[in-house]
Amino acid sequence: MFVSDLRASPAAAPSRGRGRPRIEVRAEASILHADLDSFYASVEQRDDPRLRGKPVIVGGGVVLAASYEAKAFGVRTPMNGARARRLCPNAIVVPPRMSAYSEASKAVFEVFRDTTPVVEGISIDEAFLDVGGLRRIAGPPLDIAQRLRARVRDEVGLPISVGIARTKFLAKVASAVAKPDGLRLVPPTAELDFLHPLPVERLWGVGEVTARTLHEHGVTRIGQLADLGEGALRGFLGPAAARHLFALSMARDPRRVETGRRRRSIGAQRALGRRSRPADEIEAYLHGLTDRLGRRLRTADRVCRTVVLRMRFDDFSRATRSRTLAEATDHTDTLLLAARLLLAEAMPMIQERGLTLIGLALTNLGDADAVQLTLPLEPRADNTLDATLDDLRRRFGSAAVTRAALIDRGEGLSVPLLPD
Incomplete structure (x- = not known):
């Protein structure tokens, strides 16, 4: 049986008609966010040794993916192809091979599901994995993450970055910070120390418009947003956005890793x-x-x-x-x-x-x-x-x-x- 390392508060035990108990924060950082690095471009470099170490752009008219060598010149997705080639004149442009990417994704997800039964796919190149109940049979989450990265590298031939934290949000931020081809553990005692120096754009829900509004009010770092508090944020972001972003700035994210969830759209x-x-x-x-x-x-x-x-x-x-x-x-x-x-x-x-x-x-x-x-x-x-x-x-x-x-x-x- 898979046993998670979640703790339910006694005060939150279900009263009659109130449903299941409220799930409190985990005792251990045991959620993994695994994210393949520059997925399409990495598959091209894997399959053609001549492309390794070179700036690679997948797609001609629009950049579908860029290797980290191309990203160093400022190439991003979904940038116009002509602009990308001006930024990186030496880039090697290759046509996309969707069937190859699909097969690579299936192979990676086989590794994910062989690691833990609790896998929530986000896209073909990233997923959340809950390894909270595997300590006795597979060791601590850090060891599990290290083995997962090695297996993806050895069995599929692709680099992957992994973040480990108590919440899905922090695990995703950790994997982004760890890129490329890295591993980052956020211990429970250091969550705010890790999160607060980061730019507000790291918060889920902060797009161009919200980022511009925050910057206009002098908020550029997550720690500054947390210091303002929900009440002050409500004045220029509205109640829903203020509640959501303040909770994330304090590393609060109660969502479970869910399997079998169907798309809403x-x-x-x-x-x-x-x-x-x-x-x-x-x-x-x-x-x-x-x-x-x-x-x-x-x-x-x-x-x-x-x-x-x-x-x-x-x-x-x-x-x-x-x-x-x-x-x-x-x-x-x-x-x-x-x-x-x-x-x-x-x-x-x-x-x-x-x-x-x-x-x-x-x-x-x-x-x-x-x-x-x-x-x-x-x-x-x-x-x-x-x-x-x-x-x-x-x-x-x-x-x-x-x-x-x-x-x-x-x-x-x-x-x-x-x-x-």
Whole structure:
């Protein structure tokens, strides 16, 4: 049996009708955050010895990944490819190989699951691992982390950084600080000493806008945010953000490492570059994104209620538009109709500001077998156009059937993902 090293407070024992006890902080730093370093670029360097030690950029038009040798010149994702090559003229640009990255991810996750049964995948190249109940059979968390890094290096051939802490948030920050190819343990007695000197951008929920607001109020370090207190933060961040960020600044994060948790949303996007695109071309790309997401929904036996259009403009600002459907669905034409209506509403703004990226997200997901059947209470048909197209693409590849509007334009890259 897997036994975690969590402690429940006696005062928090469940009273009648109040549910399970509140989980207090761990006694030991036993949550690992394992994160592969520059994943796509590392796979390319592993598979081609000529690339090792060289600045490598994966992707031409947009930087999908950059090796640390390229990052030293300021190359970042998702930077425009031309700008990246100006920053790093000696960079070696290679096309992405999504199947290779998918296989490498599967091999790494096999190591994760062989290390502990409690693994929460975050993306194809990172995960949380709870090793709190393994001390008697596998040793302390630091030893487990060292063996995990060695196995990923020896068995998969990739560098990986690992952070160890009592909370998921601190473990993730520790792995980021440890990069590249490092290991960082944050002992319970030194959590605030580790956290408070770091920039506020390390806090989950601090993006460009929030960081700018904090900087305007003289807050650049996490320790300064903690010193202000929740009350002062509420005045310029609002109550929810103030409560969340103050809790993180004090290393409070009660979330468990969860296994088997399903996605709340799925999405896909396509970079368009800075060239002006006609409306019909933008709509064609929207069709391709809808086809891709509808296929993912049906493969995962899920349905969605809300369609979200995401846009990035020429001035790097962003906007979203959403529409909630009358009932949950996985029907491509229904999703496409909602997406096209959103795009039509946003088209004046796109023509005024220029579009550099278009994305689509499906949210409010539910399980397909939980959908209310309509009269005459027949189950979902398996001989629909969607089902036929899904079968063809499954058997012959995703490019076997495509919309006429996407001929010579392509469907764009399908980034490997964890199961939906």
